[in-house]
Amino acid sequence: MSDTVVVGLDVGGTSTRAAAVSLDGVRLGTGRAGGGNPTTHGADRAAAELLAALRAALADVDPARVRAGTIGLAGAGRLLADPQGHAAFDQAWADAGLRCPYAVHGDALVAYASGTAAPDGTVLIAGTGAIAAEVRDLRLDRVADGHGWLLGDAGSGFWLGREAVRRLLADLDRAEAPGGLARRILAELTGSSEVAARPRATAETVVQAVTRRPPVELARLAPLVVTAAREGEPAAASLVAEAATLLAESVGRIRPAGAGNPLVIGGGLLTGDTALADAVRGELGRRWPDAPLCAAGDAAAAAAWLAARDLPEVTDPAALHARLVPAR
Amino acid sequence: MSDTVVVGLDVGGTSTRAAAVSLDGVRLGTGRAGGGNPTTHGADRAAAELLAALRAALADVDPARVRAGTIGLAGAGRLLADPQGHAAFDQAWADAGLRCPYAVHGDALVAYASGTAAPDGTVLIAGTGAIAAEVRDLRLDRVADGHGWLLGDAGSGFWLGREAVRRLLADLDRAEAPGGLARRILAELTGSSEVAARPRATAETVVQAVTRRPPVELARLAPLVVTAAREGEPAAASLVAEAATLLAESVGRIRPAGAGNPLVIGGGLLTGDTALADAVRGELGRRWPDAPLCAAGDAAAAAAWLAARDLPEVTDPAALHARLVPAR
Numbered sequence: 038m039s040d041t042v043v044v045g046l047d048v049g050g051t052s053t054r055a056a057a058v059s060l061d062g063v064r065l066g067t068g069r070a071g072g073g074n075p076t077t078h079g080a081d082r083a084a085a086e087l088l089a090a091l092r093a094a095l096a097d098v099d100p101a102r103v104r105a106g107t108i109g110l111a112g113a114g115r116l117l118a119d120p121q122g123h124a125a126f127d128q129a130w131a132d133a134g135l136r137c138p139y140a141v142h143g144d145a146l147v148a149y150a151s152g153t154a155a156p157d158g159t160v161l162i163a164g165t166g167a168i169a170a171e172v173r174d175l176r177l178d179r180v181a182d183g184h185g186w187l188l189g190d191a192g193s194g195f196w197l198g199r200e201a202v203r204r205l206l207a208d209l210d211r212a213e214a215p216g217g218l219a220r221r222i223l224a225e226l227t228g229s230s231e232v233a234a235r236p237r238a239t240a241e242t243v244v245q246a247v248t249r250r251p252p253v254e255l256a257r258l259a260p261l262v263v264t265a266a267r268e269g270e271p272a273a274a275s276l277v278a279e280a281a282t283l284l285a286e287s288v289g290r291i292r293p294a295g296a297g298n299p300l301v302i303g304g305g306l307l308t309g310d311t312a313l314a315d316a317v318r319g320e321l322g323r324r325w326p327d328a329p330l331c332a333a334g335d336a337a338a339a340a341a342w343l344a345a346r347d348l349p350e351v352t353d354p355a356a357l358h359a360r361l362v363p364a365r
Numbered sequence: 366m367s368d369t370v371v372v373g374l375d376v377g378g379t380s381t382r383a384a385a386v387s388l389d390g391v392r393l394g395t396g397r398a399g400g401g402n403p404t405t406h407g408a409d410r411a412a413a414e415l416l417a418a419l420r421a422a423l424a425d426v427d428p429a430r431v432r433a434g435t436i437g438l439a440g441a442g443r444l445l446a447d448p449q450g451h452a453a454f455d456q457a458w459a460d461a462g463l464r465c466p467y468a469v470h471g472d473a474l475v476a477y478a479s480g481t482a483a484p485d486g487t488v489l490i491a492g493t494g495a496i497a498a499e500v501r502d503l504r505l506d507r508v509a510d511g512h513g514w515l516l517g518d519a520g521s522g523f524w525l526g527r528e529a530v531r532r533l534l535a536d537l538d539r540a541e542a543p544g545g546l547a548r549r550i551l552a553e554l555t556g557s558s559e560v561a562a563r564p565r566a567t568a569e570t571v572v573q574a575v576t577r578r579p580p581v582e583l584a585r586l587a588p589l590v591v592t593a594a595r596e597g598e599p600a601a602a603s604l605v606a607e608a609a610t611l612l613a614e615s616v617g618r619i620r621p622a623g624a625g626n627p628l629v630i631g632g633g634l635l636t637g638d639t640a641l642a643d644a645v646r647g648e649l650g651r652r653w654p655d656a657p658l659c660a661a662g663d664a665a666a667a668a669a670w671l672a673a674r675d676l677p678e679v680t681d682p683a684a685l686h687a688r689l690v691p692a693r
Contacts, residue, residue: 179565185576188530211618211619212507252515
């Protein structure tokens with residue numbers, strides 16, 4: 038077994054995950070802690086979660102063996118521009134006993150690397166938001182969308198939730214009985230799927246239920262839409278198809294027609310066997326028939342792989358990828 | 366000249382307008398004051414503006430001659446449910462020397478009455494937001510949209526502004542030179558129509574410029590779109606056409622196909638000879654070829670007419686309407 042160890046971290050809004058792996062692809066430890074994004078949680082809290090995840094991953098590993106590390110983080114650019122956040126991460130790294138340097142990459146690049154070892158390709162991520170990015174030599178090149186719920190995130194969880202509510206409101210405006218999806222959205226928002234004698238009163242209740250919360254929480258309705266689409270509910274199926282078209286259009290803003298390098302899809306709405314993942318695979322397959330379609334996998338392991346591939350003793354990064362980040 | 370006087374008020378977010386008229390259609394006075402919506406300005410401030418507008422309109426009129434009054438107000442229902450707001454309006458009414466009762470109607474009904482004397486018809490209003498309403502016997506019946514910028518207002522000023530920014534961001538994502546409308550939007554938001562060497566940096570600046578302000582202020586970009594459409598800019602013309610379709614669809618939610626009663630259009634974006642007004646007239650004319658299309662006019666005069674028509678001595682309300690609220 039190689040004596041050299043690399044660590045990878047996937048720092049997200051709700052969890053921080055760490056992996057320590059040897060260069061022959063053996064996973065030596067994993068760690069999990071709370072959300073650790075310095076932009077949303079503050080530098081000190083984020084660094085504390087980072088340290089907790091690192092310590093768990095290194096419980097059975099001598100930190101002196103760790104030769105490289107990579108942190109994947111949404112808004113990585115902001116961390117690099119934030120001296121306080123950067124210093125807090127440096128301190129956590131040192132407190133974990135690590136003496137090697139670490140690199141920080143955007144979560145989109147790490148998601149890409151969790152799906153393929155190919156240096157060039159495209160990644161599409163759809164969760165609460167949506168973003169597509171072109172990867173060149175394992176660096177992010179051009180980016181499409183990711184502009185946030187007010188101006189972008191077309192086809193995202195926010196978009197699905199908002200459109201589902203809009204269709205419910207249209208049913209109520211028309212004084213038509215809400216359809217299957219609309220009834221579920223109504224029950225979720227108001228606690229009942231009953232429409233008042235004056236449908237406008239129900240519409241006002243719906244608008245108030247949504248506007249009481251931060252707009253981005255409309256994304257919480259997305260799983261209802263995706264599930265209803267899987268069950269064949271027509272309005273949900275049409276929303277999911279429209280979302281898939283919008284997501285593929287975002288990819289088309291940055292990816293040349295006819296490109297044959299890999300397309301990686303990831304994010305909460307495209308992970309697993311969801312109706313949206315199916316629809317997106319269909320759209321992407323139609324537009325780029327020659328491209329391998331890969332599912333994003335273990336982001337912490339992919340971050341570790343990104344750290345390892347620059348070490349001189351790693352002569353076959355693709356083989357290491359196959360061991361560390363198995364295809365889904 | 367008839368001794369009887371009626372007063373009408375149009376209470377909006379940015380101004381309060383009052384008209385005092387005689388039953389033979391002579392305008393005896395007008396008044397103007399600041400925004401007086403109790404929901405947005407508070408009851409006392411709103412009542413003070415109401416009183417100022419009333420006093421100006423009644424400068425040359427003995428208040429004892431006033432036999433009826435109507436206040437048109439966005440969110441009229443909320444005033445009726447707000448004892449404090451209602452009491453403040455009662456007090457302003459009394460302070461102006463008025464002893465007659467007054468009625469409160471929604472601004473959509475008053476806009477309708479400013480375009481036609483027909484008791485049944487439909488009104489479509491597009492400004493910052495957008496709403497359509499069916500009128501039966503000069504009462505609001507069913508309403509479509511008006512659900513606010515997050516969930517509704519399809520085809521409104523907010524919608525036009527947001528879509529114009531979205532198209533600019535799509536140009537930047539594609540690393541294409543922004544078109545004519547996109548360049549104007551970019552200059553308006555960032556102070557320059559130059560795109561950075563890395564277009565993503567410009568996209569981020571645009572998103573930050575928008576998200577620094579309340580979302581509804583995207584409506585401030587709508588005049589740029591409407592003007593560019595008038596000049597034939599293709600992206601603007603296509604947005605305006607899409608907005609007109611959405612607005613006509615909102616009308617279609619509440620108005621039967623083939624209806625021949627009047628359609629009144631009003632609101633900041635549909636008043637006057639704008640490209641959107643033209644497009645909306647085209648859409649409505651295609652869907653309801655038999656319906657007279659009327660432009661909304663003087664709302665304070667229309668409110669006064671609504672007050673007058675219930676008085677026993679008004680035997681020909683249509684004739685009074687023709688004198689008080691001349692067609693545009």
